[in-house]
Every structure is written in structure tokens, then in C-alpha cells.
Amino acid sequence: MTMKTLGSVLLTAILAVLILAPADLTGLGLPWGGFRRSDIDVLTLWLITAIAAMGVNLIVGYAGQETLAQAAFLGIGAYLTALMTKAGYPFVAAFLASGLLSFVVGILLGFPALRVQKHYLAFVTLAFTVFAWLVFRNEEWLTGGVTGIQNIPRPTLFGFRSKPALVYYWFALAMTVALALVMAWILRSPWGRAFTALRENAIRAESLGVDVRTYTLLAFAIGSAYGGLAGALYAPFVEFIDPSPFALGPSLLFLLMVVVGGMGTQAGPFIGAAVAVLLQNRLEILQSSNPAFAHLSYLLVYAILVMVLMAFCPTGIVGLWQRITAPRRRPHADDKGPILGQVKS
Amino acid sequence: MADFLQLLVAGLATGAIYALAAIGFTLLWQTSQTINFAQGEFVMLPAFLALIAMNLGAPFPLAALIAILGAMVILGLTFKLAIVDPLIKSGPLPLVIxxxxxGLLLKDGVKEFYSAEAQPFPKVFPETPFSLGGANFTYAQIAVLGVALAVIMALNWFLAGTRTGRQMQASAQNPTVARILGINVNRMIFYTFLINAILAAVASLLIAPSQFAKFSQGEQLGLAAFVAAIVGGFNQVRGAIVGGLVVGVADNFAPTLLSAAGLSSAYRQALPLFLLVLIILFRPQGLVGRKEERAI
Amino acid sequence: MLRTVSFALVAGLGLATSAMAQDTIKIPNIIELSGAGATVGTNWKNGSSMAVDEINAAGGILGKKIEMVFIDSASDPGKARVGIQRALDDTPIAIFGPIYSGSVSATLKLTEEAQVPQIIGGEAANLTAQGSKYIFRTSFGQNVSMPKIANYLRDGVKAKTVAVVYVNNDFGKGGRNAIIKELEARQIKVVADVSTEAGQADFAADVVKVKGANADAVFVYTNEEESARFLIEARKQGIDKPLIGETTLLGQKVIDLAKDAANGAKGHVGLTVDAAIPAVQEFGRKFQAKYNYKSDHNGMKGYIAPYMIKAAAEKAGKLDAKAIADALRGLTITPDKTPGILIEATWDETGEIDRISFLAEIKDGKQIITETLPKLKK
Structure with missing residues (x-):
């Protein structure tokens, strides 16, 4: 068996586990009671986070830009979906509109920012995030202000009500797989290959006729659209939204998780999101069940993990894994990374 | 007019503290391309070092000294050796991350191991009020402004008027040439980290009496310093000073400006950021920056 | 892709849940231990832990020891929701928290569906109006406290015009909406409506605005820290009009932070360690001794929560969530039978609390109770 077929077999196996593991299989005569509802919800949150992280990964890991606005796009999608579904529009329409609106805002935001100087996109997105957060908080007539929007319905799709946690999890899983496939297709298309060329050597790529600015702009807009789509899934998942998850802090955490996972790799966002969501969940359980760990707050552990990982393996967990399993291969996929600041000459 | 004066002085006093933080920010950037997202927490921490020293019985002047020295060790030396040095070769993003x-570590560490509550901080300068031009000020307010400006002037003198300062400038402008000229560039970089730590500690001790010491303070301070540095001009100490004062003053006039424009004062936080976007789009080198100029 | 496998497996295995011992009863607290509400949540945590230690030392509830579980909502309603769901999977007899009203709003449907009593710290007016029969307040909702404040402004301060300063979060905005409604009903004019942010750098501009409005009184409804900073700036700029507030303007934290500038602030206080009630003062001393600072009202709210459950469970005669909730509705808990309740309190069918409250003033760095307001219903 080649590595490639082995890979697809394993991928299929993972998918099968992800589909079946949370479910109660005792009805099929198997000794497996499935996951509890709260654990299923943690998995759903992981998937939604991973979708947004995929978008960040496209922007940061492939197009070499920085975005500090992913939480704001998540918010745009979440609010639009909440408003549309509560007004009676079907979820599918809200979902697509969320992606589209985020895409358009991404273009409007990225166009002037990328015109100036490469790393200024980071600054503009930072300002945008704070501004979006203020709009979510203050435009009470639209967003419900600080009290948020309640009772966001979970959709009924193909006759299935997605209200039960497990059904909504499967739905989120299906969307995640679909969006991951779209992302893989983007990256494998000639268009996506241009990114790889860009990342490896921008000047050479440009001389080969790659229009750097257009590609970068599109990458930013698509990455932002992933944020909007994740938001569209987040609103019915939580059934309630308010401005706090869409602030600057969470935007920084998205950037963090992509780098922790391994930017510029397709598995990176999933791993980064898993570390962020599952680590927090497990640590909090440990913290609350054992007084000895009372001060072991999730953020402390996460911060130390990030610092140690960056010091020893800036390519993230995927990079670390590559280093362990294949020491003879090219050691670093991407050490240069995007440049937040220009190195002075 | 009285209101104008009231807001102007309040804005300048806060702005001068932002300037201290912003200067440190630009110094690190110039010498080592470090964008320090923990700068706000750097300003938050020293006040707590002083509080710890006072809890152990130190009188305030000693506690303040301990805070500054502690900042030099933790935020200068340790930060450089443990965080920046191992990462500098990997490019800017891992370092930013x-x-x-x-920042998370300092913030959560203070919360977990000191307190989640805002802590009162000793008043160094008298809070005695006085009136001038119809507005009311306190001596403390004027003293904060004075101390901050004095520190900035001292720094300027150090950079321009001493041999070490000029060597630091040379290292920041062109490390290769500086090396050829026999300057110990690494040492110069190390000095900027120490200076950043001192500036952060001074800012911390100046702001804590009026804003109290709180673990989460760095979020707002860091953002202000960041905006100040960019607005002023990212490769200029002068720029950071101007930027700091502009952000401080703009924030105080924001409610008035917003209501004049028919907008809710709830958008107050947006004003400095609006300034930031305008600068980026129309004057990316910053308010006082020129494209080619000395770096420090 | 191969490398994804082991990570997924590790992540999956991490989700396997451990068996729980059943000799103690767990009560999960989903509270604000980080983020904007960290101070509030920490006070609650300390208060409720102290109560549980006492209850356990005295033999527990119906012979069972209680174990507190603390889940951080990070002051984020979405996380609070996930936290409550996690807590509900263990079929607890009760859930404590959240304290932020937004987080309560986001979670009260879950406890209602699961029929588990939820002892909340939230004060927004709309919480008890949403039809859940399973939430119970530990302090007055703004629908109860704001009429009291408005009466005080009309009768005590005799104000015709008021400037309102509030903090722009669910707590402050809710209070602002409620007070403006009450003031208008009493023909008192609101001449300034000033929004502030938690942790903002300067209060100079806000005080300038309030000063310019020249109202008969200023109503300040912000969290403790911002209250202190507003008071300092107000004294500096020489505002000589009465500064009136609710619990968060008159707390010990405000006095500690604002020092002399806090003197003269007046208003209504729902819960205070300074009440001249022996049980409350005893609580204050124990809290101070244990945690080395003075409890605020959130510490007291956290403290009475376990005693509410104790009294209700003993009335119901069993440790069952629904039975406890049923027992709590309409229950009056008195300090002679349950000393930990501190002050006699009654819960109505919607979970609203009724008990005495206080008019207070800060004098010489101390909160002085000037008047005790009776319970609404006797």
C-alpha cells in the first residue's frame, strides 16, 4: 500500500469514527453508549471553530497575510443568520448569505489595505474587529445590543430537525467535510498552486505572471467567508448570540490556534482548533474536580504551550509531528512565514 | 473653553503615559522587528511588583524601585533571552504569536496568583485640586504629565547625546554597518529591551494611582500604545510621542466630537481606530514620520 | 493526512468520561472566572465555597456532603451555555450561576427543559419575565430595585432632573433602561444619558458632560471600579450635586478604591456586609478572615445560594432537582431556621426575590445604613 492510499484509508477511518463515536450504538447490538450531550457539543464547537480556522489558515498560512478579524466575520455570519432565520428565511439562504456578505466585506476591507503595504492588513483588520464589535454592541435595533439575540432556531434540513445535539453535530460535521473539500480543491487548483509559489518566492511568482495583489485579496475574502460560514453554524448551535465572542481577544485566539496547529497545512486548523477547544474543556474539568489544579487555568496552560511550541517548533504541531516521523525530509514546510513587519534592510 | 482645557489636560496626561508605552513598542520594533502584543501587559505588571513589595513591608519608594528593577529582569532580560532570542531567526510571525x-500568561498569572480585583495604588503625588481658567485639575495630574515628559526627554538625551545611545541608533538603522564599525549590536539590542522595561514600569507606576492596578488593564493600554505607535509613525521615537498624545487627547474629545457628528458616544473607542485607518490609507509613514529618516 | 490520525485519536480518547463517585452531591457553578466578569465571579466563588464548607462541617444536606464544581464561563454567554449543558449531563440537583445577565438569558431555557433549579446572580429585569419556572434570583432584579431608587430620587433627594451615567454592558444598559422608565413615570426629567465602557481610560469627558447638564442629581450605574473612578473624577471637577447609585456605587470595593472621593455617595443597597444585622456582620468577619478582603454583594449572593438549596431540599425531603425547585417557589427562608440565609427572603412563582433592603450613604470611608426598606409583600 502506498502512503497515499494508506492516508485515504485512515482519513475514511477517522471520518467513520467521528460519525459513529458520539452516537449510542447499543441499538445496533454494540456495547457503546455514545457520548454525553455536553461532549457532543464540545465536538460541534470544535468543528465550527475549525471552519473559521481553515479560513485563517488560507490567509495566514497560504497567502502570507495576517488577519485579526476572524471573530468579527464569525459575528457577521452569526448575526445575519440569526436575523434571517428568525425572520423566517430558510437556513440555507442565511448560510449562503453569511458567506457572501463576509466575502464582500473582505473585499471592501482588503482592497484598500492591501494597496498600501503588505503588513497593514493586520492593522486594518484589528481596527475593523473593534469597530464591528462596537456595532454589534450598540445598534440595539438590529443586533439586540449587549443583551443579544435569543431563541435562534436550529434548522430543519431534508425533513430532519437538527434540534437534538447529535443531529446538529452530524450536520456541522457534514458542512465541515464539505468546506474542507472545497478548501482542498481551492488549494489544488492552479489558482491554489499560485499561492504555494507566492509563499515560497513572491518575486519569482510575480515574474511568472502571478498577480500577487488580486490573489492575496481573494484569499483574504475567501478566508473571511469561511469565518462568516462558521458564524452561520455557530448562531443556531448556541441558539443565542451576543457580542462577546466576536471581540478582538477571540480574533487573536484564532490566529494563535492556526499557528499552533501548523499553518500552511490542511490538518493544522483542525489540530489547532482541537487544542484550543478540547484542551480548554478537559482542563476545566480537571480544574474543577481536583483542588490541586485550581490555579491551572486554561489560558495559563495554553499560553505556556504556545510559547514553548514557538520556541522549539515554530511550524506548529504538524511541524513537530513531521520532525518526529520523518526527520530526513525537508525539515520545515514554511519557516519564513508571513511577515507582519518588514525586516529593515 | 473651561471644558476644552479640562479635556485637553486629561488627554495629555493619559496620552503621555501611552507615549511611554508606545516608545518602548517602537524601540523593540526597530532593533529586533519584535511586534510586542504583550506591551499592554508589560505596563500592567510592574504595578503589581510594587504591590507585592509593599505587601512584604517595603516603603513605597523602595517598592517603586523594586518594580522598575523587577521589570528590567522579567520584561527586559528574561523576555529577550527566553522569548525573543530563540524565535528571532524563525521570522516575525512565530514571535508575534x-x-x-x-500577554495571556502575564494577564492570567496575575489574575490567578494575585487577584482578579482592581487594586488601589498609593497616591504618589498630592490629589489637591486647583482651578485654572475655569477648569479643575489636581497636582497629581500635572505631575504625571511632568514625569512622563521628563522621562521622554531623558531618553532623547540618552539616544542623541551619549555614545551608547548613538551606537543604539546605528545598530537599529543598519546592523551590518554597525557591526563593521565595531559596535556590539547584540548588546545594543539588549539595551533597548531594558529601556522598554523601564518605560513600561514608569508608565505602570504613573497610571496605577488613577486607573488602579488590574490584571486586565493591559488590553486597553496595549491597544492604545499600538495605535499610538502606528499613528505617530512606526519607525520614530518622536512619532510614538506624538501618537501617544494624539490618542490620549482624541479619546477625551471623542464624546464631544461624536455628538457633534450626531453619533452615539458609545462609539468612543472607535475614534482612535478610525484615526489609525486614515493614517494607514493616506499617510502610512505616520503623522511625523518620513520615509527615510533616522530610526530612533 | 496520515499524521491527522493520531491527533484525532488522542482528541477522541480525551473525551471518554470518567465514572463519578456518588457519595457526595456535586453542585456545578457556571460563573465568570475570567474575562470582564472575573471579579464578580471570584466573589461568588469565594462566598459559595465558604457556605458549602460550613454546610459540610455541619453534616451536609440531608446527610450528604456537597462538592462544588466551578466552570468558567469566561464571561461569554456561548461558553456559559456549553458549561451548563455539561453540568446538566450529570443531572445535578441545582445549578449555580451565571452572574452576568446575558449569560443567564442564554442558559435559562436549558435548565427549564431539564427542570433543574438555577440559582442566578443576574439582575436584568427581563430574566424573570421569560417564563422559566426554574430560575431563582439571589438579589433584586432591576425591575424591583429601580422603582425603589426612583422613589428615593423623588422623595428623598427631591430631584426634578437627573443625569444618568451607566456602563455599556448588559448590567448597565438594563439598569439604564429600567431607571429611565421609572423616572419618566414620576415626571423626573433625564437631562443627560452618558454611556461609559468598563475599563475606559478617562472619565474626564463623561464628568464634563454630566456637569454641563446641571441636573439636580446624578444617577451612577456602573461596576465598582468604574464607580470609583467616576467618583474621583466627579470630586476633582467639583460636582456638588448628589451622586446617587445602586449597590455597586456604595460597596466596600468602591470605598477602598476611591477613598475620600466616595464620601457623600448615596443610594439604595440590596445586599451589604455593612447592614446592622448580626448574621450579616458575622458573615463579613468570616469572609474577611478567610479571604483577606471584604466581601461585596456578589460574595453574599454566592454565600446564600447553597443555603437556599439546603432549606428547599429539607422542605422537599429529598435531593431531587424538580422537588427542590418546587419547594423553593413561594418559600420563605428565615435566619432562625437557616442562619446562612442571613436575611429573611421569599421567592415568588417567577423566581423573584423579596427581602428587606437599605438606603445607605458613604460617610468617613464607611457605608452607613440610613434607612431600612421593608419587604414588598408581608
Whole structure:
């Protein structure tokens, strides 16, 4: 068996586990009671986070830009979906509109920012995030202000009500797989290959006729659209939204998780999101069940993990894994990374 | 007019503290391309070092000294050796990510191991009020402004008027040439980290009496310093000073400006950021920056 | 892709849940231990832990020891929701928290569906109006406290015009909406409506605005820290009009932070360690001794929560969530039978609390109770 077929077999196996593991299989005569509802919800949150992280990964890991606005796009999608579904529009329409609106805002935001100087996109997105957060908080007539929007319905799709946690999890899983496939297709298309060329050597790529600015702009807009789509899934998942998850802090955490996972790799966002969501969940359980760990707050552990990982393996967990399993291969996929600041000459 | 004066002085006093933080920010950037996302937490921490020293019985002047020295060790030396040095070769992004981690660590560490509550901080200068031109000020307010400006002037003198200062400038402008000229560039970089730590500690001790010491203070301070540095001009100490004062003053006039424009004062926080976007689009080198100029 | 496998497996295995011992009863607290509400949540945590230690030392509830579980909502309603769901999977007899009203709003449907009593710290007016029969307040909702404040402004301060300063979060905005409604009903004019942010750098501009409005009184409804900073700036700029507030303007934290500038602030206080009630003062001393600082009202709210459950469970005669909730509705808990309740309190069918409250003033760095307001219903 080649590595490639082995890979697809394993991928299929993972998918099968992800589909079946949370479910109660005792009805099929198997000794497996499935996951509890709260654990299923943690998995759903992981998937939604991973979708947004995929978008960040496209922007940061492939197009070499920085975005500090992913939480704001998540918010745009979440609010639009909440408003549309509560007004009676079907979820599918809200979902697509969320992606589209985020895409358009991404273009409007990225166009002037990328015109100036490469790393200024980071600054503009930072300002945008704070501004979006203020709009979510203050435009009470639209967003419900600080009290948020309640009772966001979970959709009924193909006759299935997605209200039960497990059904909504499967739905989120299906969307995640679909969006991951779209992302893989983007990256494998000639268009996506241009990114790889860009990342490896921008000047050479440009001389080969790659229009750097257009590609970068599109990458930013698509990455932002992933944020909007994740938001569209987040609103019915939580059934309630308010401005706090869409602030600057969470935007920084998205950037963090992509780098922790391994930017510029397709598995990176999933791993980064898993570390962020599952680590927090497990640590909090440990913290609350054992007084000895009372001060072991999730953020402390996460911060130390990030610092140690960056010091020893800036390519993230995927990079670390590559280093362990294949020491003879090219050691670093991407050490240069995007440049937040220009190195002075 | 009285209101104008009232707001102007309040804005300048806060702005001068932002300037201290912003200067440190630009210094690190110039010498080591470090964008320090933990800068706000750097300003938050020293006040707590002083509080710890006072809890152990130190009188305030000693506690303040301990805070500054502690900042030099933790935020200068340790930060450089443990975080920046191992990462500098990997390019800017891992370092940026790591400083975000440092910020989380400091913030959550103070919360977990000191307190989640805002802490009162000793008043160094008298809070006696006085009136001038119909507005009311306190001596403390004027003293904060004075101390901050004195520190900035001292720094300027150090950079321009001493041999070490000029060597630091040379190292920041062109490390290769500086090396050829026999300057110990690494040492110069190390000095900027120490200076950043001192500036952060001074800012911390100046702001804590009026804003109290709180673990989460760095979020707002860091953002202000960041905006100030960019608005002023990212490769200029002068720029950071102007930027700091502009952000401080703009924030105080924001409610008036917003209501004049028919907008809710709830958008107050947006004003400095609006300034930031305008600068980026129309004057990316910053308010006082020129494209080619000395770096420090 | 191969490398994804082991990570997924590790992540999956991490989700396997451990068996729980059943000799103690767990009560999960989903509270604000980080983020904007960290101070509030920490006070609650300390208060409720102290109560549980006492209850356990005295033999527990119906012979069972209680174990507190603390889940951080990070002051984020979405996380609070996930936290409550996690807590509900263990079929607890009760859930404590959240304290932020937004987080309560986001979670009260879950406890209602699961029929588990939820002892909340939230004060927004709309919480008890949403039809859940399973939430119970530990302090007055703004629908109860704001009429009292408005009466005080009309009768005590005799104000015709009021400037309102509030903090722009669910707590402050809710209070602002409620007070403006009450003031208008009493023909008192609101001449300034000033929004502030938690942790903002300067209060100079806000005070300038309030000063310019020249109202008969200023109503300040912000969290403790911002209250202190507003008071300092107000004294500096020489505002000589009465500064009136609710619990968060008159707390010990405000006095500690604002020092002399806090003197003269007046208003209504729902819960205070300074009440001249022996049980409350005893609580204050124990809290101070244990945690080395003075409890605020959130510490007291956290403290009475376990005693509410104790009294209700003993009335119901069993440790069952629904039975406890049923027992709590309409229950009056008195300090002679349950000393930990501190002050006699009654819960109505919607979970609203009724008990005495206080008019207070800060004098010489101390909160002085000037008047005790009776319970609404006797």
C-alpha cells in the first residue's frame, strides 16, 4: 500500500469514527453508549471553530497575510443568520448569505489595505474587529445590543430537525467535510498552486505572471467567508448570540490556534482548533474536580504551550509531528512565514 | 473653553503615559522587528511588583524601585533571552504569536496568583485640586504629565547625546554597518529591551494611582500604545510621542466630537481606530514620520 | 493526512468520561472566572465555597456532603451555555450561576427543559419575565430595585432632573433602561444619558458632560471600579450635586478604591456586609478572615445560594432537582431556621426575590445604613 492510499484509508477511518463515536450504538447490538450531550457539543464547537480556522489558515498560512478579524466575520455570519432565520428565511439562504456578505466585506476591507503595504492588513483588520464589535454592541435595533439575540432556531434540513445535539453535530460535521473539500480543491487548483509559489518566492511568482495583489485579496475574502460560514453554524448551535465572542481577544485566539496547529497545512486548523477547544474543556474539568489544579487555568496552560511550541517548533504541531516521523525530509514546510513587519534592510 | 482645557489636560496626561508605552513598542520594533502584543501587559505588571513589595513591608519608594528593577529582569532580560532570542531567526510571525502568549500568561498569572480585583495604588503625588481658567485639575495630574515628559526627554538625551545611545541608533538603522564599525549590536539590542522595561514600569507606576492596578488593564493600554505607535509613525521615537498624545487627547474629545457628528458616544473607542485607518490609507509613514529618516 | 490520525485519536480518547463517585452531591457553578466578569465571579466563588464548607462541617444536606464544581464561563454567554449543558449531563440537583445577565438569558431555557433549579446572580429585569419556572434570583432584579431608587430620587433627594451615567454592558444598559422608565413615570426629567465602557481610560469627558447638564442629581450605574473612578473624577471637577447609585456605587470595593472621593455617595443597597444585622456582620468577619478582603454583594449572593438549596431540599425531603425547585417557589427562608440565609427572603412563582433592603450613604470611608426598606409583600 502506498502512503497515499494508506492516508485515504485512515482519513475514511477517522471520518467513520467521528460519525459513529458520539452516537449510542447499543441499538445496533454494540456495547457503546455514545457520548454525553455536553461532549457532543464540545465536538460541534470544535468543528465550527475549525471552519473559521481553515479560513485563517488560507490567509495566514497560504497567502502570507495576517488577519485579526476572524471573530468579527464569525459575528457577521452569526448575526445575519440569526436575523434571517428568525425572520423566517430558510437556513440555507442565511448560510449562503453569511458567506457572501463576509466575502464582500473582505473585499471592501482588503482592497484598500492591501494597496498600501503588505503588513497593514493586520492593522486594518484589528481596527475593523473593534469597530464591528462596537456595532454589534450598540445598534440595539438590529443586533439586540449587549443583551443579544435569543431563541435562534436550529434548522430543519431534508425533513430532519437538527434540534437534538447529535443531529446538529452530524450536520456541522457534514458542512465541515464539505468546506474542507472545497478548501482542498481551492488549494489544488492552479489558482491554489499560485499561492504555494507566492509563499515560497513572491518575486519569482510575480515574474511568472502571478498577480500577487488580486490573489492575496481573494484569499483574504475567501478566508473571511469561511469565518462568516462558521458564524452561520455557530448562531443556531448556541441558539443565542451576543457580542462577546466576536471581540478582538477571540480574533487573536484564532490566529494563535492556526499557528499552533501548523499553518500552511490542511490538518493544522483542525489540530489547532482541537487544542484550543478540547484542551480548554478537559482542563476545566480537571480544574474543577481536583483542588490541586485550581490555579491551572486554561489560558495559563495554553499560553505556556504556545510559547514553548514557538520556541522549539515554530511550524506548529504538524511541524513537530513531521520532525518526529520523518526527520530526513525537508525539515520545515514554511519557516519564513508571513511577515507582519518588514525586516529593515 | 473651561471644558476644552479640562479635556485637553486629561488627554495629555493619559496620552503621555501611552507615549511611554508606545516608545518602548517602537524601540523593540526597530532593533529586533519584535511586534510586542504583550506591551499592554508589560505596563500592567510592574504595578503589581510594587504591590507585592509593599505587601512584604517595603516603603513605597523602595517598592517603586523594586518594580522598575523587577521589570528590567522579567520584561527586559528574561523576555529577550527566553522569548525573543530563540524565535528571532524563525521570522516575525512565530514571535508575534509568542508575544500574544506572553500577554495571556502575564494577564492570567496575575489574575490567578494575585487577584482578579482592581487594586488601589498609593497616591504618589498630592490629589489637591486647583482651578485654572475655569477648569479643575489636581497636582497629581500635572505631575504625571511632568514625569512622563521628563522621562521622554531623558531618553532623547540618552539616544542623541551619549555614545551608547548613538551606537543604539546605528545598530537599529543598519546592523551590518554597525557591526563593521565595531559596535556590539547584540548588546545594543539588549539595551533597548531594558529601556522598554523601564518605560513600561514608569508608565505602570504613573497610571496605577488613577486607573488602579488590574490584571486586565493591559488590553486597553496595549491597544492604545499600538495605535499610538502606528499613528505617530512606526519607525520614530518622536512619532510614538506624538501618537501617544494624539490618542490620549482624541479619546477625551471623542464624546464631544461624536455628538457633534450626531453619533452615539458609545462609539468612543472607535475614534482612535478610525484615526489609525486614515493614517494607514493616506499617510502610512505616520503623522511625523518620513520615509527615510533616522530610526530612533 | 496520515499524521491527522493520531491527533484525532488522542482528541477522541480525551473525551471518554470518567465514572463519578456518588457519595457526595456535586453542585456545578457556571460563573465568570475570567474575562470582564472575573471579579464578580471570584466573589461568588469565594462566598459559595465558604457556605458549602460550613454546610459540610455541619453534616451536609440531608446527610450528604456537597462538592462544588466551578466552570468558567469566561464571561461569554456561548461558553456559559456549553458549561451548563455539561453540568446538566450529570443531572445535578441545582445549578449555580451565571452572574452576568446575558449569560443567564442564554442558559435559562436549558435548565427549564431539564427542570433543574438555577440559582442566578443576574439582575436584568427581563430574566424573570421569560417564563422559566426554574430560575431563582439571589438579589433584586432591576425591575424591583429601580422603582425603589426612583422613589428615593423623588422623595428623598427631591430631584426634578437627573443625569444618568451607566456602563455599556448588559448590567448597565438594563439598569439604564429600567431607571429611565421609572423616572419618566414620576415626571423626573433625564437631562443627560452618558454611556461609559468598563475599563475606559478617562472619565474626564463623561464628568464634563454630566456637569454641563446641571441636573439636580446624578444617577451612577456602573461596576465598582468604574464607580470609583467616576467618583474621583466627579470630586476633582467639583460636582456638588448628589451622586446617587445602586449597590455597586456604595460597596466596600468602591470605598477602598476611591477613598475620600466616595464620601457623600448615596443610594439604595440590596445586599451589604455593612447592614446592622448580626448574621450579616458575622458573615463579613468570616469572609474577611478567610479571604483577606471584604466581601461585596456578589460574595453574599454566592454565600446564600447553597443555603437556599439546603432549606428547599429539607422542605422537599429529598435531593431531587424538580422537588427542590418546587419547594423553593413561594418559600420563605428565615435566619432562625437557616442562619446562612442571613436575611429573611421569599421567592415568588417567577423566581423573584423579596427581602428587606437599605438606603445607605458613604460617610468617613464607611457605608452607613440610613434607612431600612421593608419587604414588598408581608
Amino acid at each position: 509568542s508575544t500574544i502568549g506572553v
